[in-house]
Every structure is written in C-alpha cells, then in structure tokens.
Amino acid sequence: MMKPLTFTEEIVLLALDDQTGAQLPLPVTALAYGLAGAVLADLAVAGKIDTDEKKLVVLDATPTGDPLLDPWLALIAADNTVHPVAHWLSVLADRQREVEQPALDRLIDRGILKRQDKKILWVIGLRRYPTVDGHERTEVRTRLGQLILGEDLPDPRDAILISLLRGCRLTDQIFAGPEFASREQRLATLAKMDLVGREVAAATTDAIIALSSAMNTAVPHM
Amino acid sequence: MQISESEVGGVTVLGLSGRLDGLAAPELEKKLAEVVAGGKDRLVFDCAGVEYASSAGLRVFLLAAKQLKTRGGRCGFAALTAPLREVFSVSGFLDILEVHDTVAQAAA
Numbered sequence: 618m619m620k621p622l623t624f625t626e627e628i629v630l631l632a633l634d635d636q637t638g639a640q641l642p643l644p645v646t647a648l649a650y651g652l653a654g655a656v657l658a659d660l661a662v663a664g665k666i667d668t669d670e671k672k673l674v675v676l677d678a679t680p681t682g683d684p685l686l687d688p689w690l691a692l693i694a695a696d697n698t699v700h701p702v703a704h705w706l707s708v709l710a711d712r713q714r715e716v717e718q719p720a721l722d723r724l725i726d727r728g729i730l731k732r733q734d735k736k737i738l739w740v741i742g743l744r745r746y747p748t749v750d751g752h753e754r755t756e757v758r759t760r761l762g763q764l765i766l767g768e769d770l771p772d773p774r775d776a777i778l779i780s781l782l783r784g785c786r787l788t789d790q791i792f793a794g795p796e797f798a799s800r801e802q803r804l805a806t807l808a809k810m811d812l813v814g815r816e817v818a819a820a821t822t823d824a825i826i827a828l829s830s831a832m833n834t835a836v837p838h839m
Numbered sequence: 840m841q842i843s844e845s846e847v848g849g850v851t852v853l854g855l856s857g858r859l860d861g862l863a864a865p866e867l868e869k870k871l872a873e874v875v876a877g878g879k880d881r882l883v884f885d886c887a888g889v890e891y892a893s894s895a896g897l898r899v900f901l902l903a904a905k906q907l908k909t910r911g912g913r914c915g916f917a918a919l920t921a922p923l924r925e926v927f928s929v930s931g932f933l934d935i936l937e938v939h940d941t942v943a944q945a946a947a
Contacts, residue, residue: 661894667861668894670929676861770935772905773898809931810901812894 619727622753624655624662625685627778629720630729630754631787638733638747641790646824651785652716653709654817656689657702658777661813665690668812672699685719702816710820721746729753758791764807765792765800771807779807780814785821841888842870850881850946856888859896867899871906880912883945887918892926904936913937915945 622630628651632641640648657673660666663681667674678694680687693705709716724730730746748754761779764771771779782788788804797804808814840863843854851874859867874882882903892900900916907914915937919927927933939945 662898664861664865664895667864669891670926674861770901770905770908773901776901806931806934809929810897810935812930815929 623683623685623720624658624778624781625652625716625720626724627757628652628655628781628785628787629717630724630748631757631782631791632785633730633746633748635748635751635754638730638745641787643786643790644821644825645828646710647785647787647821648717649710649713650706650817650820650824651781651787652713652720653706654781654784654813656686656709656716657705657813658781658811659683659686660690660693662774662777666693668702670812671701673702673705674699685716685723689716702813703820706813706816706820762792762797765804766796768803771810776807776810777814779804780809780811781817783808784814784817840866842867844870847883847942847946850883851879852883852885852942852946854885854888856890858890859892859899861893861895864893864895864899867896868902871899871903875906875910880907880910881914881946882907882912883915883917883942885917885942886920886923889920889923892923897926897930897932900932900936915939917942917945 632643632648632651633639634641657666657668660681661668663686665675665677665681667676673693675694678690681690689709692708721730724746725732728749731749733745733747735743735745757778761775761782764775764779779788782791783804792804808818840855840857840859845852845854853870853874855867857863884900884903904914917939918941919938924933927936927938937945
C-alpha cells in the first residue's frame, strides 16, 4: 500500500492544473507560503515541532526519515532562538524551489505525476507536470469538497489541509464551482482551525498588499 | 499535564490540569484511544485546570470530537479557562465544538 501523501506533496499536487500540468494561477508568493506551511504542518503532525500564537518550538530534533522534511527540521532545530511561525514561513518561502522540487520528484517516483518538457518558439524551455492518473487529486478534492458542502466535523488532518489550501488561495481554484459560492463562511470556519494555515493566509495577504502598494508607487494613477 | 478519569451520569469525564502542549498531547491522545476502544460514546473534557493549549493539544481535542461524532457519540468541553477560551475562539472551536460552562451541563 502506498504511503499517504505528505501535506507538502498534497499542496504541490493540488497546485497543478489537471489537464496541462502547469501551476495554477496564484497571487505572488502564495504557493511559496503554502508550501512552507505544509512543511511545518508535516513536522507538527510528525510530533517534531509545536506551535502557538507566539512561537514555534522543536519537540524532537531527531530526523523523521523523510528527506522532504529532515533538512528543514535540522534548520529549525539549529536555531537557538525561538521564533514565531511567521518567521519560519518566511525562511522556507524564500527557499520554495528547494521545498517544491523534491516533492515534485517524489510525486513522479510514486507514479502520480509525469515530467513533460516543451519548447515555446523552439527556444524557451517549459516544464510541466501533468498527472498520470488523477485519482489522488480527485479523491482529496471530493473528500474536502464534501466537508465544505456539509456540516461534519473535519478530522485534524483535513482541517490542516483546508487551512493551508485557503491560506495560499488554492481553494479559490479548486473549489470554484457554483455549489461552493454560498459556502464561503463554512470554508472560513474550517480554515481558522489550524494556526499554521492562518499564518500562511496572513503572510499571503501581506505579500499581496505589499506588491499592490509597490505597483501603485511605481505606476502613479493617471 | 495531569489527566483524571471519572463518570458523571454514565458519561466519561476526563479532567485536565496543567499545560496541554506538544509533550502532553500524545498522553492525552493515548487516553482518548483507551476511551474510544472501551466503547464509550459520551465524553466530556473538564478543562477547568488547563493553563495552556498549543496546536498539538487542540488537534487532540478535534480528534476526540471527530471520533466520538463518527461513532454516533458526543464530546463536550466544559469549564474552559480564559487562556483556553481564547485559543478556542481564535481557532473557531467555539463555533463547531460543544462547549459548556460546567461539567454537569456538558454531561446532561
């Protein structure tokens, strides 16, 4: 039986377009923060770190055995200063490629994605990651969709995943059908349940505001 | 964290005191597994002594509520301290979990 996907793998997978394998359109840095949050969530459910509104603490610095997570656990554990979650989101978001690429590689190794290289105008290289078999993505979308449309309690894992997905604005893409239009309040309630996801949302919003402000400064209104 | 177990009107009550953090959460999760394995379908957490709850602690609370509800039971949270009420509020737990002022109300 295949080992369950980590949050990091799930975010990487759900951030890709079903058909083309291209990354779904997201606000600037949203995916970087989403992936950073996913790493922290994976470390938290592995019992390696714990969080509250003010700090992230290391509970157990011994490696998890998962190469997707252990470099980041080692990095956090090596810092003698206790920082809030937002600090580590920023650190990991700055290293998005180092988080994302190993997760993509593992999804290919698992047979969930395939790598596809194309050329635009015969010159510009374009790499895509279409799904081999979309059942993992369909399964998680169906499960989370039922949770959003219903009134059931989420289990902690689904609460974390919904919170991360909303934090990096992926819910806007994944749950975009008309049936979800009236469920914004329910989605907001579910997304509040995990602290890391809330911090991802705050960091993403701050980045969007900062970019918007910079653009308004650079391009004065006519 | 100290965990005590009692019964009020046939409802299992787990009394918690101290810090429900990442070090204490596995112990509470183990206790929850025992309660669930014992076939109990009504559980109340007496939170009057909870000084602090981290994300790990909140996950155990959510797990408990989910597991009990899945088996057709109920899980209540009673006598929340101010710090616990604050994290329940921020996390939206006040809106989705059964929260009561007293153990007697939660066990009713």
